[in-house]
Amino acid sequence: MATCFSDIPDSRQQGKCIYSQHDVLMSAFACMFFQDPSLLHFQTRLEQKHQRNNLRNIFKVDNIGSNNQLRDVLDKIPSEALSPIFKDFHEKLRRHKHLEDYAILPNVLMCTIDGTQYHSSTSVHCDGCVTKEHQLSELTYSHGVLQGAIMHPDKKQVIPVMPEVIRNKDGTKKQDCELDASKRFIANLRAAHPRQKFLLCGDGLMSNRPMIEATCAGDMHYLFVAKPGNHKYLVEWLSAYDVLPTTEFTDIKGNSHIYSWKNDVPLNGNEKPIMVNWFQYQFKNSSGKITKTHSWVTDIEMNKTNVIAMTKAGRCRWKIENECFNTLKNQGYHLEHNYGHGDKNLSYNMYILTLLAFYFHQIFELTDGVYQACRLSFGSKAHLWENFRASIRMIIVEDWAQLMD
Numbered sequence: 001m002a003t004c005f006s007d008i009p010d011s012r013q014q015g016k017c018i019y020s021q022h023d024v025l026m027s028a029f030a031c032m033f034f035q036d037p038s039l040l041h042f043q044t045r046l047e048q049k050h051q052r053n054n055l056r057n058i059f060k061v062d063n064i065g066s067n068n069q070l071r072d073v074l075d076k077i078p079s080e081a082l083s084p085i086f087k088d089f090h091e092k093l094r095r096h097k098h099l100e101d102y103a104i105l106p107n108v109l110m111c112t113i114d115g116t117q118y119h120s121s122t123s124v125h126c127d128g129c130v131t132k133e134h135q136l137s138e139l140t141y142s143h144g145v146l147q148g149a150i151m152h153p154d155k156k157q158v159i160p161v162m163p164e165v166i167r168n169k170d171g172t173k174k175q176d177c178e179l180d181a182s183k184r185f186i187a188n189l190r191a192a193h194p195r196q197k198f199l200l201c202g203d204g205l206m207s208n209r210p211m212i213e214a215t216c217a218g219d220m221h222y223l224f225v226a227k228p229g230n231h232k233y234l235v236e237w238l239s240a241y242d243v244l245p246t247t248e249f250t251d252i253k254g255n256s257h258i259y260s261w262k263n264d265v266p267l268n269g270n271e272k273p274i275m276v277n278w279f280q281y282q283f284k285n286s287s288g289k290i291t292k293t294h295s296w297v298t299d300i301e302m303n304k305t306n307v308i309a310m311t312k313a314g315r316c317r318w319k320i321e322n323e324c325f326n327t328l329k330n331q332g333y334h335l336e337h338n339y340g341h342g343d344k345n346l347s348y349n350m351y352i353l354t355l356l357a358f359y360f361h362q363i364f365e366l367t368d369g370v371y372q373a374c375r376l377s378f379g380s381k382a383h384l385w386e387n388f389r390a391s392i393r394m395i396i397v398e399d400w401a402q403l404m405d
Ligand SMILES: [Zn+2]
Pocket: 124, 125, 126, 127, 128, 129, 130, 141, 142, 143, 341, 347
């Protein structure tokens, strides 16, 4: 991490800077890493008393600034400068073969994308805020991103990629803003990983021509939810067949799992329709009642061999909400916590640093035997981190490895 932050160009006049950009980024990252807004305060106290502190030992921070100094510097760092870090860690995971288990199809990684809002206020705002006018001319200021994460149905950890800001242009509908963000997201993901094959997975708002064309333009496969209500023409087309290719099995509880598919069907009734491969999963309980139906469209040719795996892939989309967004918002990462909002980039930079801390925790869970052992001995993740936080307030460790020891 230290080298990543040092690589970011510093546009400030060096003679006037007391705190290096590296120290500032690393201090903010450390707060997110330990999920502790008072980290700087306690480490400053350790430094005053013992002339040593854990921010220096664990994160290589030379000078600890105040919260205000940290905010001022962070506000001016362009957010895109943090993007290469996601790529570097992805490459490290790939080189050490940790991504092989994530292949959803041979050599294909599934990247699920979804929009999320991480700031909303009627008073706190900055240059980067999206504004929305309500009745009585009241304004709401918000920040939203399109977030992507690599995931697999059998893997608990999700691997985030660099998000894309959802911007609003005057007179543009919300859906078009998300589409524009998706296009930039796809182009950036492709540029970051030119040789990697991706399957882009998204919700029902994405199963339309512009989004499918954008995905194909980025040389990626797609797997998008296709709700029958949004695709009446497709549903009618399918109903013209007496039978669709189907495979089915009954589990030990007597429930049936029914998979159907049809390749090369028109997504809509346009003159030049976009042709897609459709598939569906139905759950029939032991009394013969269908209680769940999910359907998708994809460019992957569907058959009896891949329909179950593709269904599992499509159904694990919830992980981006549960494992990623909910963890960031609820499990102590203080994503919307009052670190301040800034005038330019602070809010988004804080989101990215929080995401990077989450990324680190995912990497530990996935690759680090000592961390896994710590986690096991403390039972819950929350309990483990409570102990880490308490320890570094009182004792000075040589490095992260010693803290885990
Ligand atoms: Zn803002």
